[in-house]
Amino acid sequence: MRDTKAIKNSDGSAGVDTVYQTIPAFKLLNQDSVYITNEHFKNKIYIADFFFTSCNTICPIMHRNLKKIYGKFADNPDVMFLSHTIDFKYDTPSRLKTYARKLGVDGPKWQFVYGPKDTVYGLATKSYLVSVEADSTDKQGYVHQGYLVLIDKDRRIRGAYDGTNPEQVAQLEKDIPVLLAEDKK
Amino acid sequence: MRKLLIFSTVLLTLISMLYSCQTAEKVEQDAYYVNGRDIYIAQCQNCHGEKGEGLAELSPPITDTVWMKKNRSLLACIIKHGYATPVTIHGKVYEGKMPDFNMADIDLTQIIVYVTNTFGHKQGKYTTEQVAKDLQNCK
Numbered sequence: 001m002r003d004t005k006a007i008k009n010s011d012g013s014a015g016v017d018t019v020y021q022t023i024p025a026f027k028l029l030n031q032d033s034v035y036i037t038n039e040h041f042k043n044k045i046y047i048a049d050f051f052f053t054s055c056n057t058i059c060p061i062m063h064r065n066l067k068k069i070y071g072k073f074a075d076n077p078d079v080m081f082l083s084h085t086i087d088f089k090y091d092t093p094s095r096l097k098t099y100a101r102k103l104g105v106d107g108p109k110w111q112f113v114y115g116p117k118d119t120v121y122g123l124a125t126k127s128y129l130v131s132v133e134a135d136s137t138d139k140q141g142y143v144h145q146g147y148l149v150l151i152d153k154d155r156r157i158r159g160a161y162d163g164t165n166p167e168q169v170a171q172l173e174k175d176i177p178v179l180l181a182e183d184k185k
Numbered sequence: 186m187r188k189l190l191i192f193s194t195v196l197l198t199l200i201s202m203l204y205s206c207q208t209a210e211k212v213e214q215d216a217y218y219v220n221g222r223d224i225y226i227a228q229c230q231n232c233h234g235e236k237g238e239g240l241a242e243l244s245p246p247i248t249d250t251v252w253m254k255k256n257r258s259l260l261a262c263i264i265k266h267g268y269a270t271p272v273t274i275h276g277k278v279y280e281g282k283m284p285d286f287n288m289a290d291i292d293l294t295q296i297i298v299y300v301t302n303t304f305g306h307k308q309g310k311y312t313t314e315q316v317a318k319d320l321q322n323c324k
Contacts, residue, residue: 056284060231060240067241102242102281 020156023048023127028084028113028120031096036111038155045179046080047172048149049163050124050132052087053099058146062163063103066148069173070105078180081110084124086132086142088117129160148172152179214298214310221299224292229300232283237304245272245279248304257301257308261293261316262323290316 007017027037047066051059066081073079085091091099096112114120117134124132124144132144150159150172159175161168225233232244239246247253252274267285271278288296294316301308 054282057231060244064231064234064240099243104241 020152020158021127021129023123023151023155023157026115026119026123028115029093030114031093031100031106031112033093036113040111041080041082041151041155043153044078044080045153045158045176046082046151048082048084048128048151049147050084050086050120050128050130050144052085052142053091053095054087055140055142057140058164062146062148065163065166065169067103067105069169069176070110072173073176074109076180077109079109079176081105083110083112084120085112085114086120086124086134086144088114088120128157150175150179152182210310217295217298217311218302220292221295221297222303224288224296225299228286229296237300239274242279243281244283245274245277245281247274247300249274250306253301253306254308257297257311258315258319258322260297260300261290261319264288264293264296265320266323290320293320 007014023038025038027035030036047069049062049066051062063083066083070081085096091114093114096114097106100106100110100112115123121132124130128147128149130145130147130149132142134141135143146163147160148163148169149157150161152158158179159172161172163169232240233247234240234244237247252272263283264286265288268283269281271280273279290313294311294313297316298311300306301311
């Protein structure tokens, strides 16, 4: 995920710089059937993930954990959440709405989005670097990773944390204020 | 005297048989509980939580002792075949879908022993025979 490239420092000496993966422009329908784009997250940091509403294995764990973080930053308008469904057949905006309401997070701060398969799967695998797959041999029809991906104000990936692993989720919680402080500089 | 000796030996044997029978059963139930806890952590905790607290309105808590007492004989069916009938837990209605778990009777028994004896429940033993009977009455 994090790459480095050789650079020339301003004094002419050689050095390395971190190259971050950047999220491209996107346009997806949210739980209120409204299109949202990167503009929605302008000057904010956000945490993105991939899930589906009927997923009964890792998604409840990821969202139980993410909801705790959501609660911790409830009063901070600079932190947002973006969950993409990978169930392009079933998870219409109204399903997402019901899910958000039942999870207890229905509001602008946590967006749940739906898009055509190619768009969402492309974003996942090529941009957020989360593996997702429709798999007819799986009982639930989809196989995916439970990463929570931390994105900075410049749309760059700054961390990926296994949303089912308590230590990694705790690390994410610690990294958010650090990233917020960095942007204040 | 001889009679008394025979009598008390027989009595003692009977008592110890009964006793070892009870301890064997207790040992078995304890093992069910421990294995049931492992099953719970692996298969149920994601939705129902570490303390049985549930997950918001998505999955109900499994801490309602009144509900659990009344519905113990339904648990095998609920777990094996899934469940999508609205349930009222602690006075709140949940309308979700519990997935089905294709478990053997012994595993069903173990998870039932666990969930009916933890999170504030104390319903005691449950057997594979009871589970087999419960499963015949699934709707």
